[in-house]
Amino acid sequence: MKISLSINGTSYDTDVEPRLLLVHLLRDVAGLTGTHIGCETSICGACTVMINGKTAKSCCVLAVQADGAEVTTIEGMAQDGQLHPVQEAFWEKHGLQCGYCTPGMIMAVCGLLKDNPNPTDDQIRHGIEGNLCRCTGYQNIVEAVKYSAEKLNAQK
Amino acid sequence: MIPANFEYFAPKTIEEALQLLEQHGEDAKILSGGHSLIPVLKLRLASPGVVIDIGRIAELKAIKVDGSTISIGANATHAEIAANADLKTHCPLLAETAAQIGDQQVRNRGTIGGSLTHADPAADWPAAILALDAEIVARSSQGTRTIKAADFFLDLMTSAVESDEIVTEIRIAKPEQPAAAVYLKVPQSASGFAVIGVAAQLKVTNGKCEAASIGVTGLAPKAFRASSVEAALVGKTLDEAAINAASAKADAEADDAMEDIHASGDYRRHLARVFAKRAVLAAAAKA
């Protein structure tokens, strides 16, 4: 099936099997391997991307469902070599260790802060409930989200 | 985990979708957001020959609040329902329930119509839909019918939607006292699905319960209205004794209680009683 979509601003026209998962399109067809696969059952969130500005778990979306959509992956976050404030915050606050959940986590944090630019600690913890991290115990991720919120609000 | 192959259609209109459904019959599955269906396909628990993606049917997205009724298109996502300002005013129970489903990513993709049709006995929506006495509109190429929420959930993963039908809309009469409502759940620690979920919509005047409807999910193979609790509340002053006595009947309508590694049947029954009490208390407090 022919589909066309935009990934990080680049147009892709491709012919796919209907069953192809969006995450495999991103990783195997577009070669963007920053989006990871961690659970395959919509729990862990390692595969989180933005579809038309909203977060989604790309391992539970068919590529054909994204036909015509604008998809943003972790590779689309840094602009002109500058880290996105949320990426910067994860680095600054040691919000990652092995780094495997990090791309999905960063995308989820962007989704959270879009809806709620000044979240409380509790709202942050619930806001990232769709993303599992096995390394950090989340404490520094929460710190990174708060730091991100400050940076993003300062940009406004 | 990779699904078996299938043929895929993405109709733009309901009519087109219904025609496809008629054509492919039992071999077809309806795809909406995909958060229930795609994991099932990946685990190869189902391998339909045809997948009909109704996600591009724009008319199924509408959320309308006018006069005395609320209409929610089957393709409205949980996130859209949670964020809808009209619903927050006129039926906060819907928004509150939607906000407790899954996580932000799931809420962004999952739809109310998809969730209801899937009829997962641990889903959140059934409790609210029952408590609001909603009607579910289902269409086939033969015509349109409305199904009362109380008649909608038939059994484990089985709803009243026939294989040639598509749920198009959920209709709800505006509650008389919208704020007097709450949805409380005990999430399963891994999946976030409801080990127990209780939705309560009340009408309370001067401390006295004039109307009560309570939906319970997670306990039985199908979600149900806790009519015994409702009957015991109506006409009573909502003091602790009355609420305790009424909520003790929260599992009366559950002939069977589900059992799994996360909770026994007895514990689920107990939680239903505790959360019925907490839900009534919380809803009454908001009245």
Add this chain to the structure above:
Amino acid sequence: MSFLAKYIGQKVKRTEDPRLVKGIGHYVDDIKLADTLHVVILRSQYAHAKIVSINTDAAKTSPGVVAVYTGADVAGKVGFVPCAAALPGLNVPKYPVLADGKVAFVGQPIAAVVATDKYKARDAADLIEVDYDPLDVVTDAEASAQSDSPVIHEEFGTNVAFTHQAGTGDIDSAFAQADKIVKEKLNHQRLAPISMEPRGVLAHYLPGEEQMTLWSSTQIPHLMRTQVAIMLGMAENRLRVITPEVGGGFGCKLNVYSEEALLGWIAMQVHKPVKWIESRRENFQATIHGRAQVGTCEIAVKNDGTLLGLRYNVTADLGAYLQLLTPAIPTLTGLMLSGCYKIPAIQMNCVGVFTNKMSTDAYRGAGRPEATYLVERMMDCVALELKMDPVELRRKNMPKPSEFPFPTATGLFYDSGDYEKALDKALAMADYQKLRAEQAEARKQGRLIGIGVSTYVEICAMGPSIALPAGGWESATVRVEPTGKVTVLTGVSPHGQGEETAFAQIIGDMLGIDMNDVLVIHGDTSIVQYGIGTFGSRGLAVGGAALVKAAEKVVAKAKTLAAHLLQTDEASLTFENGKFVGAPNDKSVSIQEVALAAYIPHNVPEDFEPGLTATHFFEPKNFTFPSGTHICVSEVDRETGDVKILRYIAVDDCGNQINPMIVQGQIHGGIAQGMAQALFEEVVYDENGQLLTGELMDYAVPKAHQLPFFELDHTVTPTDVNPLGAKGVGEAGTIGSTPATANSVIDALAPFGVTHVDLPLRPEKLWKLMNN
């Protein structure tokens, strides 16, 4: 040695992170080679069965399929999955990479499908027909040891793999002299490590060169190279193992599984790259589990709280086969049964048994969390029996700092420690006396508040070679390049621990250079000298020690050349801020200038060996023994049994800290994992050996809102085991937090007469206890 401390001891941001936050690091599945074939493995649906027949005809003709292999194809060609741990009389079953006529756990590999893409491989796997003849199943470890149990490996005639006795001291007289004997049966539930990145292998064989490259998500690239080469019958130096980014290990990647050798063998058949990436379901079924001990502990104690003896009779559930270190794990439990207390007599009697489940092996802590949980749980039971405050009981039995090195009845010498210092600090942070008063007040109001304390010591920096099956040293090379940039080659294999940063900090200070001029390379057996790997909290304490030693050699050699260049004698030279300064005229030369002179040796002393590089293999003379105190305050919902953690305080002592930010991160993650064991996690098999927790929908890895804020502090008691004085911190949080959390929740239930509850402390279990 002395450090400049421009970097060491500072919260330096990690050099690994820019690539990881951008999503441009490379984990195994991110490595793409042209013409790669994909492998899907068909696994047993039965926990115990004879395989009558396998029909692969339909699969072989399925679109895109290149080959399908079964046990018959690899028998005699690929060696058995190795077990490196040796115990006297150990029964080691043959563990073929593809089942040979029989399966013994759900998920055991039966066939491998090789196809042009993973979708086609998966489709073909569905077409393989396996005819099973089911056998009786045993999943309960204690039942498995009984004579009426089904026997899993008929050649042994028993499910007992080994019996092991540990400990010294006169245990019988200890119990004879006791005022009280406190006894409890404890179950350490089975856990799944769940690294967020599952396992994965990519193998590429070049028949002309007769060389193979194997990319694997592992913690032990060199040990894997040796083992896989043996399994494949190939020369070790023709196999190159590359460990790219690894998305978490927690012990589950401290192993050699079927898939590495299998993929290597397939690559040699098809002469194309072959890749296998584990699904999460496979990860639950066929990646090692941890813990899984059930036993009875008895403590002999005087009425004043003096501990006299500890006896632990335990059955260890090994699973169906022995993985790399399976039988060694319970022996580590035996070593740590003294906890941070003086216990004159200790005895462990351990029976290791086979069950129809996945093998157990090293999971974060590996045997020591079992010991600490046991000892710390028992301390609370003893305190309850003696009506003593659990803190005072602990304090009374702790060795004083002057008593170190402290000998235990388990045969160890604890290197250094000041247990009361951390205890006092934690008590002060918690305001323990006030907490107890608040608890008493809350109880009057019917609220169930619990306070749990755990004071732990763990055995780390694995370790002296004599104690480890494959040796316990570690290696490092420091290579100053002609331009003055420094390349470090380390034998450890970090996968989230941040050693690229910590090692650059060390070199930055030792050589007086910008740490950004240091590149740390690890995880490539063709580049890095042989190493042991990352596990047992050893990366810094052993690998870092090797690095210090190598850097010292480099500085010494550079000094010789510097003296020559400055035309002075070595003894008069000082080395500071990257410069050799000569007395008396303060002429100086930088390490970079010395490096260039060493590579272009036009002006060097006679017999000077060109270049500026040194390698050191560091052999530690002992383990290290980090310690600490954790305090947990919890509240149990009287109606539902739901647990809420109100406060969590941790004071840990891992000796000197190179990067306190990384140390804190390790503690955070460790506490989360240990607390998850206490509250949520459990691998559940049913009586047929079917895995009921086979996905993350059913196995509760904690989410952010299920965990509390952690209040941390530390004490510093350096070790003299290594030149850094660092003890290791990878496992501390996990070890301290399980008993602290458990003790807290069980304390909350004290009004109901509850003295012990097995983990996990799920709400329903607690609700039942409150309602009899």
